[in-house]
Amino acid sequence: MFNSKLRIVFMFVVMLIASALIANHFTGRVFNYHDPIGEVKRIYNDLYVTQPSKPLVKSQPVTPIKTPASSSFAPAWNHSPQADKTQCTDVSLGEVKYKRNGDIYTWTDKAGVTHFSDTKPNFAVATYESNFSEPLDYFDLNLNTPNLPPSFNQKLQVKLNTVFKVYGQIIGTHALKKVKLNLTVLPNRRAYNAAITNNGGNPENTAGMYFHATNSAFINFSGEQNTMRTAVHEAVHAINKAVLGYTPRWLNEGFAEYFEFTHNNMQTAIVEPNQTWVRNNKLIKNVLRLNRLTGLNDTWQKGDSSMLYASSWAAIYFLMDTQSGRLLLKNIMLAEQKNPCNKLSKAQLNAMLFKQFPAFNHDYSKWLKAPFKPHKF
Structure with missing residues (x-):
């Protein structure tokens, strides 16, 4: 027996x-x-x-930092929670390689399309970058955007180069990895819903979704400007997965929100405050402090997602605003990269935070009251 x-x-x-x-x-x-x-x-x-379960935020209430209300605020489409379900799979294509090159030139044609070339044409142009160090393979980008002009693809690649440029300044170019991404822009909501459903996702209240298993992102076309922002957002998820591994949701979404409003002025990359959360250089949404965000990783599908996105963006923007903040981000990102299969715990993150910012609550509250300024790289 x-x-x-x-x-x-x-x-x-x-x-x-x-x-x-x-x-x-x-x-x-x-x-x-x-x-x-x-x-x-x-x-x-x-x-x-x-x-489905009782939201964690209800059993552990949090007090948001209040900001002036705005009647013009409209909740944005939520992005996919897919990136937060990434598992211990190395999706990178190895280290980024570089080579030394000459100048890059840029000009705008009569149709308003901006061009970039390493060959100087026979008319007046501006020098975009002098004696640049060319990354041979930041990413392997497969873009399927049949309803958008070729300039969309060019602009997107420039914006994604900005992401790598900024990450290289934070963690060092030696820590960067090549990223593969298949990005498809669907012409209408019906086609988008079908694509997301066919890949096992839920398209409800989303404008874009990234699937880590196939390194694929699908985006609903909603005008060229909005589509560009969503494309950058989802591409950042792919970059984070390849470069850093399994990351806390606030870090992943915060960086994705951070890079949505990027543009270039000659050799300078500029990141503007995210206009979804900022009006007249002031926040229009109540936000949570970073030391509370670190413990809310599993509440994104249950709580006030717009507050979580706004809070994550604000946390990243705060850290990117100073050398001390960037040093903290460097330590966090390299620690995540060192152990890509697991996320840093709330206790670990908060210990790092308060070591770098002993008076964090005071510093953060003071920073939120000051006008936000663009970041230049």
């Missing part, structure tokens, strides 16, 4: 592991054979948090 019970227990364990592996396969995870028991537990935990 004892042997019979032992067989039942053995079969139960085998079925448990088998079901975990099946779930593992369909979520795009690479199984960690060095810690099989821990990996099985993580798989079941990931499946568990996707089930």
Whole structure:
């Protein structure tokens, strides 16, 4: 009888592991054979948090920092939660390679299209960058944008180069990795909904969605300007996954929101305050402090998502505003990159935060009251 019970227990364990592996396969995870028991537990935990439950923010109430109300504020489309479900899979294409080159020239034609070339044409042009160090392969970008002009693709690549330029200044160019991204812009909501559903996502209240397993992003066309911002946002998720690995949601979404409003003036890359959350250089949305955001990673699909996006953007903008903040970001990003399969805990993040900013609450409240200024790189 004892042997019979032992067989039942053995079969139960085998079925448990088998079901975990099946779930593992369909979520795009690479199984960690060095810690099989821990990996099985993580798989079941990931499946568990996707089930409807009482929002964490209700059981642990948070007090937002109040900002002036604005009647003109309209909630933006939420972005996909897909990037927060990324698993321990290296989706990068290796290290970025560089070579020394000559000048880059830029000009605008009669149709208003901006061009860039390393060959100087036979008419007056401006020098975009002098004696530049050309990245040979920041990314392998496959753009499917049939309803948009070629200039859209050119502008998007320039904006994504800005992301790599900024990341290189924060963590060092040696820490960058090449990124592969398949990006498709769908012509209407119906086509977008079908594409997202076919890939296992939920298109409700989203304008774009990134799928880590295939390094693919799908975007609903909503005018060239809005589509560009969404394209940058989703591409940043792919860059974060390849360069940093599995990251906290506030960091992932904060950087994606941060880079939405970028442009270039000759050799200078400029990041403007995100106009979704800022009017007249002031926040129009209540935000949470970073030391509270670090503990809300699993509440994005349950709480006030617009507040979480605004708070994440504000946190990144605050940190990018000073050398001390960038140093903290460097430490966080390199720590995440060193252990790409796991996110830093709330305790670890807050310890790093208050070590760098001992009077963080005072500093942050004071910063929020001051006008926001563009960042130049």
